[in-house]
Amino acid sequence: MANKPKKVNRSWVKVYEAFGREDKDDNFYNSRRWRNFRKSYLERNPLCVHCESEGCVTAATVADHKIRMKAGGEAFAESNIQALCEKCHNRKSASESRGMG
Numbered sequence: 257m258a259n260k261p262k263k264v265n266r267s268w269v270k271v272y273e274a275f276g277r278e279d280k281d282d283n284f285y286n287s288r289r290w291r292n293f294r295k296s297y298l299e300r301n302p303l304c305v306h307c308e309s310e311g312c313v314t315a316a317t318v319a320d321h322k323i324r325m326k327a328g329g330e331a332f333a334e335s336n337i338q339a340l341c342e343k344c345h346n347r348k349s350a351s352e353s354r355g356m357g
């Protein structure tokens with residue numbers, strides 16, 4: 257057969273690898289639906305609930321899933337969302353990655 261491609265384009269390999277576990281999450285958090293949901297939630301809940309419970313007032317920048325989606329938590333249920341500042345969110349994520357989530 258004469259119509260053999262001169263060069264094999266293997267760029268699909270990278271595309272395939274990009275759909276790893278973490279990137280799947282990124283797709284969700286970058287989705288328009290989530291960004292709108294998060295924005296409207298933080299407009300109505302502008303303070304970090306963790307800091308507030310400790311008597312501090314900190315602006316929330318993260319709409320955090322109380323129960324992670326991977327653990328069966330609902331993505332767009334406000335009852336499963338809490339407003340956190342970056343610091344509290346990082347602390348929570350760190351403890352989750354130690355196997356507590």
Ligand SMILES: [Zn+2]
Nearest residue numbers: 304307341344
């Ligand atoms: Zn906080």
